Amino acid sequence: MNEMSRRIWWQVYPLGFCGAPVRPQSDSERRCVPRLDRLVNWLDYMEGMGCDGLLLGPIFTSETHGYDTVDFYTIDPRLGDDQTFGRLVTACHERGIALMLDGVFNHVGRAFPEFQRELKRAQDEMEAGKPVGHDGDDMFSFSLAEDGTLDYEKFEGHAILPTFNHDAPRVADLVTDVMAHWMNRGVDAWRLDAAMTVPTTFWAKVLPRVRREVPNAWFMGEAIHGDFPQFVRDSTIDTVTQYELWKAIWSSLKDGNFFELDWCLKRHDTFLETFTPQTFIGNHDVTRIASQIQDEEKLALAAVILFTVGGTPSIYYGDERAMKGEKTDGVGGDDIVRPEYPDTPESLPDDGEWMYRLTRQLAGLRSARPWMIDATTEPTLLENRHYAYDVKARDGSAKLHVDMNLDETPHADIYEGGSAEPLLHIEHRAN
Structure with missing residues (x-):
């Protein structure tokens, strides 16, 4: 199992986080400003909540939001330059933090x-x-x-996003070279944007070539729905985004229907037989979990589920502060879920500090039990508003028991082994 799959990732959308103009209107707004340096100020913060991997959204030169790339070999000047990037790599690796970049290889910007x-x-x-x-x-x-x-050909009908002809050898050569180039600069892993819209034959051709040059390369593909195990086998991608589980977590808590979560966890266990899914309760493309659920007591239980089931978990910046934001359609519809952060953690408001502490607590529980990465779940009690499950190590050597109840004040208890006393009692008002 690749070491990258054992990390807990903090996902950041750099253009928003660093306060760059997302839709620049002038040369002045496109000038080189080393905004990526701001991220260095947050590495201790992310480590403090238990994350040891930094997953960055697009950082290459683009026309607007980063997913319309113009040059794969240069850092977007709104974020800095090659030296700025080098400082971030050095700061991450000095702390033992792995760095993952967002590779947008399905499409480009019209100015490409x-x-x-x-x-x-x-x-x-x-x-x-x-x-x-x-x-x-x-x-x-x-x-x-x-x-x-x-x-x-264009991505989802967007004229500003021409789609590559993935049958062309030159496209395979370009993508191979781009990924190897940045991995040789210190990048540890890649998120492959819109991976499931790209033919699996393309990935099966490109990824082994990258691995020959960078043997420990690790690839996470964006996949919304479909036959995830077959896609992983055919493409040779290491993992995919577990959108099914994301939806089941917030929906089951919001509607008081744990039957949906139980059904999804059964499928999740089958995925774990083939690969280790990338799990999350929020990212740059969806309405924030705190806006989906609203109830902060239930929000705490979403974090419990994320950190107690098998997979490679990530936390999207802002979710560790219980920030809200509703994604909408149209130009600028993503802006509210891709906000700017202050220069340093000390400038954050106290709102949401409870969620940061809870994230640190749950991430610590998981990091101390590496067997949980591919653990399976087995329900022991299933009702609409009350759900309990065992989390079991593959070799049967360890077990946790999770008991969640939405009635009265929503809460969860986590037990280790057969202990009668909870290892953790999770209740928002108690945090």
Whole structure:
């Protein structure tokens, strides 16, 4: 099992966290400012809550939000430059913190140079009355729309996000080189954005090449739904995002329906037979858990579930402070869940300190029991508002018992082995 899967990750969206203009309107807003340095001030904070891995959202030069890349080999000037990045790598590794980058390799921004070159050629072909298409090594695919205008493959219909032609050898060469380049600069792992929309044959071709150059490389693919085990086997990706569990956690607590969670944990156990899922209760793409659940007592139980089931858990910045934010559709709809943090932890308001302490407590419990990474769960009591389960080591050498009850004041008790006294009593008002 790769050592990266044993980490507890803190996920940060750098452009928002560091206060960079997400949709710059002028050259001044695109100038080089070493904002990534601000993250160095937060490494002790993340370690203090029990995280030993830093998962960063996009940091490469892009047009707006980072998922519209223009240059995979340069740090976005709104965040700094190569030297700024080097300082962050050094600071992480001095503390034993692993660093994961967000690789957006399904699509790019319209200003990506090769897209513009191929777009110009396709326009010239169309105007000359020649067939519009692509040869085997073109990085993008063009066609004529029904109205006779030039069209191209795009991510989820967004014109600003042209999709790579993943059959092209040049695309495989580029992605391989980009990942190896940054891993040789100190990156430890990759999150692969929109991984399940990319053909598994592409990943199966690229990832082994990266691993030959960087043997301990670890890859986490974004996957919303589907046959996760088959995708992992076919793609050679190490893990995928467990969106099914994310939904079941907040939905079962919000609606008082632990049957949904129990059903999902049974599927989760089957996933663990093939890979170690990446688990979470929030990220940069979804409404915050504190806004989904509202009730802070129930919010505490969401953290209990996250840290007591098998998987590789991550905490999205702000969730450790019980911050709220509702994602909406349209331009700017993600901004509220991708906020700026102050320069230092000392400037944070006291609101949510209880959640930070709880996160530290639960992360500590998990870190002291490395067997939990692939532990299975077995229900011992299942009712709509009362749920208890055993968490068992694969070899049967250890066990925790978790008992959650939503009635009266929602609370949870965690027992070790067959002890009659709880190891932890989790109740928001008691924190």
